[in-house]
Amino acid sequence: MIELRDVSMHYALGNARIEVLRSVNLRIPRGQSVAITGHSGSGKTSLLLLLAGLEHPAAGSVVIDGLRLDQLDADALADLRRDHIGIVFQSFHLIGSLSALDNVALPLQIASRRDALKRATLQLERVGLADRMHHYPAQLSGGEQQRVAIARALTHGPKVLLADEPTGNLDDATGQGIRELLFEMNAQSGTTLVLVTHDPDFAARCDRVLGLHEGRLQELKVAPKAAIQDAISV
Ligand SMILES: Nc1ncnc2c1ncn2[C@@H]1O[C@H](COP(=O)(O)OP(=O)(O)O)[C@@H](O)[C@H]1O
Ligand SMILES: [Mg+2]
Numbered sequence: 001m002i003e004l005r006d007v008s009m010h011y012a013l014g015n016a017r018i019e020v021l022r023s024v025n026l027r028i029p030r031g032q033s034v035a036i037t038g039h040s041g042s043g044k045t046s047l048l049l050l051l052a053g054l055e056h057p058a059a060g061s062v063v064i065d066g067l068r069l070d071q072l073d074a075d076a077l078a079d080l081r082r083d084h085i086g087i088v089f090q091s092f093h094l095i096g097s098l099s100a101l102d103n104v105a106l107p108l109q110i111a112s113r114r115d116a117l118k119r120a121t122l123q124l125e126r127v128g129l130a131d132r133m134h135h136y137p138a139q140l141s142g143g144e145q146q147r148v149a150i151a152r153a154l155t156h157g158p159k160v161l162l163a164d165e166p167t168g169n170l171d172d173a174t175g176q177g178i179r180e181l182l183f184e185m186n187a188q189s190g191t192t193l194v195l196v197t198h199d200p201d202f203a204a205r206c207d208r209v210l211g212l213h214e215g216r217l218q219e220l221k222v223a224p225k226a227a228i229q230d231a232i233s234v
Contacts, residue, residue, distance in 0.1 A: 002028040002051060002160065002192065007060035008215075009046060020046045022215035023060070030159070033186050033193040035203035037220070038212035044196040045090055047212065048162045051194060052087050053077045064160070082111055086153030088163035090196075092145050094137040094152075100124060100144075101133040104152045111156065123151040128177060142169040150178060154185065160192045161185070167199060179205070 004026040011018045020043040028034055036044050049055035050062055053069045062069045064084075069077060081087070094103050101120055108116035124133055127147040137145055146169050153161060161182065167175035179202055185191040195206065203209045209221040 001030055001063075001065060002026075002194070003063040004050070005061050005063060007050065007057045007062065009043075009050060009055065009057045011046075019215050021050075021057070024215070024217050026210075026217060028192060028194065030192055031186065031190040032208065033183070033206040034195070035206040035209045036194065036196045036212060037198065037203060037209060042212045043215065044212055045164055048087070048164055048194065048196060051160075052081060052085060052162055082107060083156070084159045086156070086158035086161045086163075088146075088149050088153045088161070088166050090164040090168075092137075092149040094145055094148055096137050099134050099136055100129060100140065100148045100151075103137070103148055104155050107152065107156055113156075119155055120151070123155040124148070126154075126181060127151045128174065143171065143174055146170060147174070147178065150181075154181075157189060158191065160194070162194050164196045165198065166195060167197070167202060175199070175202075 004024050007021055007024045009021040011020065036047060038044050046055060050057060053062065056070065064080065067080070072080065098106065101117065101124065104123055105116040105120035108119055113119070121133065124130065127150055129144060129147055129151070132140060132144055140148065146166070150166055153163065166182070167178050170178060182193055183205065186193050193206070195202070197203055208219065211218045211220045
């Protein structure tokens with residue numbers, strides 16, 4: 001379960017204050033798929049960064065599986081991310097000096113997993129990059145870099161995947177493949193999906209669609225499955 005409790009957030013720029021979230025409350029039960037929509041600058045990326053503990057609220061708290069992120073020290077927060085959360089950033093954040101394979105294997109190697117290279121290879125195959133393993137990020141197209149970032153986020157089997165426009169740079173067929181992969185993980189492993197997307201088809205397949213507008217989250221669609229889950233879990 002992921003919760004936002006009365007979360008407000010702003011950025012300070014000189015004397016100006018940019019209000020991003022205003023007293024937002026949200027509960028995402030385990031295994032749910034949630035699409036976040038909203039116009040550019042509405043705060044979608046900031047919301048994902050909050051859920052990952054990479055940004056901090058000015059007020060309120062972010063709670064993951066009963067743990068208040070503001071009560072964890074930096075090490076505990078890093079452990080939580082390493083073990084349970086996968087993040088696909090809008091700008092990918094790949095390491096330029098490492099091959100695709102090493103980028104994907106790195107989080108597993110940091111976690112001292114002996115099967116790091118094997119798992120990374122499998123994951124790159126699943127995103128259709130079997131023949132690009134030894135390329136460096138600069139030698140890959142935007143869409144290929146995005147798929148490396150997705151493989152890296154999924155390789156440790158996270159409970160929660162946070163993805164910022166994961167199919168934004170992909171052509172239709174490749175985007176479709178990534179969508180299938182994400183929903184397969186959701187169905188088979190119960191991975192909670194929180195996705196920022198502008199793709200209406202992608203959003204429509206999620207259990208819930210939330211709209212972010214002027215600092216507030218609005219529930220735009222709750223699929224019957226999600227409604228039933230909510231009713232059971234309350
Ligand atoms: N590090 C930052 N410092 C100051 N302002 C920021 C920063 N990051 C984002 N913003 C501003 O906060 C608002 C929300 O940004 P963002 O979360 O990136 O929106 P979105 O992902 O929906 O496009 C925007 O107006 C943006 O300019
Ligand atoms: Mg963004």
